[in-house]
Amino acid sequence: MRYLILIVVVLLSGSTISSLSAQSTGLERGNKSPEIKLPTIKGDTVALSSLKGNLVLIDFWATWCAPCVEEQHELSKLYNKYKQSAFTNGKGFEIYGVSLDAKKTNWENFITTNKINWIQVSDLKFWRSPVARTYNIQGLPFNILIDGNGIIVAKNLHGIELEKGIARFLRK
Amino acid sequence: MKTKILIFLFFTVATSVFATNEFSSQEQNDPWTQQQLLAPADLAKVLNNPKSPQPIIFSIGMQAIIKGSIDIGPVMKKENLNILKQKLDKLPKNSNIVVYCGCCPFSRCPNVRPAMALLQNMQFTNYKLLNLPQNVKVDWIDKGYPMSE
Numbered sequence: 001m002r003y004l005i006l007i008v009v010v011l012l013s014g015s016t017i018s019s020l021s022a023q024s025t026g027l028e029r030g031n032k033s034p035e036i037k038l039p040t041i042k043g044d045t046v047a048l049s050s051l052k053g054n055l056v057l058i059d060f061w062a063t064w065c066a067p068c069v070e071e072q073h074e075l076s077k078l079y080n081k082y083k084q085s086a087f088t089n090g091k092g093f094e095i096y097g098v099s100l101d102a103k104k105t106n107w108e109n110f111i112t113t114n115k116i117n118w119i120q121v122s123d124l125k126f127w128r129s130p131v132a133r134t135y136n137i138q139g140l141p142f143n144i145l146i147d148g149n150g151i152i153v154a155k156n157l158h159g160i161e162l163e164k165g166i167a168r169f170l171r172k
Numbered sequence: 173m174k175t176k177i178l179i180f181l182f183f184t185v186a187t188s189v190f191a192t193n194e195f196s197s198q199e200q201n202d203p204w205t206q207q208q209l210l211a212p213a214d215l216a217k218v219l220n221n222p223k224s225p226q227p228i229i230f231s232i233g234m235q236a237i238i239k240g241s242i243d244i245g246p247v248m249k250k251e252n253l254n255i256l257k258q259k260l261d262k263l264p265k266n267s268n269i270v271v272y273c274g275c276c277p278f279s280r281c282p283n284v285r286p287a288m289a290l291l292q293n294m295q296f297t298n299y300k301l302l303n304l305p306q307n308v309k310v311d312w313i314d315k316g317y318p319m320s321e
Contacts, residue, residue: 066280101234126237128237
C-alpha cells in the first residue's frame with residue numbers, strides 16, 4: 001500500500017516538474033554565463049564578454065518565433081529606457097540578441113525594418129546552433145540576465161516581470 | 173478497502189497524466205489524427221536501418237535538419253506551399269510521406285497545418301506528421317537521431 005502511495009506521489013510530482021520547469025536544468029542563477037562569440041549582420045564577431053561591466057540581457061529569439069517577434073518591441077522600449085541607467089551590478093544596460101534564424105535575409109530584414117539598435121548576432125544555424133546546446137535552450141523565447149561580472153542573476157523573464165527584473169538593480 | 177481506493181486513485185492519476193499529454197499534441201480542429209502522428213524514435217529507427225523501406229521526408233519549416241529530408245522551406249509562405257504541391261503532384265497517392273517543421277510546439281507552428289491540410293486535400297493515403305511536441309532540437313537533435321550533413 002505504501003508503494004502505491006509512493007507511485008502516485010512520484011507520478012504527480014513527475015508530471016508537474018516536467019510541465020512547469022522544462023527549462024530549469026543547465027544554467028542557474030549564480031553561475032557564470034558561458035561565452036558567446038558570433039557574427040553580426042555585417043560579419044564582424046562580437047563576444048558577449050565585450051559587454052562586461054554592464055547589466056546584460058541575453059535574448060534568444062528568431063523571426064520565425066511569433067512571441068519572440070512580439071517581444072522585440074517590448075525590448076526596444078526597455079533598451080531605450082535603461083541603456084544609460086546606472087545599476088548596482090552594472091554601469092549600464094545592454095541587450096545581446098542571439099537569433100536562431102536559418103536565413104540571413106529574414107533576420108536582416110527584421111532588424112532593419114524594426115530599427116533594432118542593440119547588438120544582434122547569429123550563426124544562422126536554426127536549432128543546430130551550438131549556442132542552443134550550450135545554454136540548454138528548450139524553446140523560444142528564452143533569455144538570461146547577467147550582471148557586470150557575467151554572473152546569471154535571472155532567467156527567462158517576460159512581460160512585466162522582465163522590466164521588474166531589470167529595474168530592481170537600478171542604483172538609487 | 174484502502175488498497176482498492178488507492179488503486180483507483182493510481183489509475184485516475186495515471187490516466188489524467190497521459191490524457192493531458194495526448195491532448196497537448198492534437199487540438200480538436202487540427203488537420204491530422206492521433207494515428208497520423210509519427211514518433212521521432214520510430215522514424216529514427218527506420219532511418220538507421222537502410223534495409224527498411226524509407227519514407228519521403230519533407231522539411232516544411234526553416235531548415236532540413238533530419239537526414240535525407242527534402243528542404244521545401246516554411247509552407248506558411250504560399251510560394252513554398254506551391255513547391256510542396258508540385259513535388260506531391262509527381263507522387264502516387266499511397267506514397268509513404270513524412271512532414272516536419274520543429275520550430276515550435278504545434279500550437280504555435282505556422283507550417284504544420286498548411287502542409288497537413290494540403291496532403292489531406294490532395295487525398296494522399298499514407299502520410300504522417302513527425303511528432304515534435306517541443307521542437308526539433310529537444311525532440312530530435314538532443315536525442316542523437318540522424319541529421320543531415
